[in-house]
Amino acid sequence: MTVQQTTESSTDGIILTDVAAEKVKALLDQEGRDDLRLRVAVQPGGCSGLRYQLFFDERSLDGDVVKDFGGVEVVVDRMSVPYLGGATIDFADRIDRQGFTIDNPNASGSCACGDSFH
Template sequence: MTTPAQTESTEAPTTVVLTDVAAQKVKALIEQEGRDDLRLRVAVQPGGCSGLRYQLFFDERSLDGDVVTDFGGVEVVVDRMSAPYLGGATIDFADRIDAQGFTIDNPNAGNSCACGDSFS
């Protein structure tokens, strides 16, 4: 009896990944807002010193072509224009003496600026 060989996918993830720490922080911030209809929207816009700039904000809208991923009750939304730039990116939250806030580790970024706000 033979079994089919398992193959590993080498395709890049099609969505962002939200770490558990970041998901907890997003959930706490949404609770502070006192609304249950908000989701974390991650977008890429032209700007910054490297060409493209990340935007993270709370949004209640649903746009045509949005990619929505649930992370333990926290929905992350990426619009269809930003999705190719953000596939496989990891969003984390740092709370250290030298850094505080959301960070994005993006394998699609060829270059980034020194301040980490933009990429190309």
């Protein structure tokens, strides 16, 4: 099993903003487990063809790319890496939007709900 681990943030990989990292830390604290990491994946589905998945995961899969953002590990599987290069994950807590957002320069279009892209 090969897992690539890196600690620098670059446009080659996914970026987690400080606000999003703090929210992930808070959610992990609520879970009460120290073996979980934020996994970001791209799966077929949604009205635009591909959709994002963000979830906590304790697994290490072959080819995973792991990046550390101030103590928050973000894991991307090898099939999703090409779709997420340079993507920025942020967290919004406003009256018009609440939750994690993904700004992905690789997406040529998305649906109105923002849950899927192509």
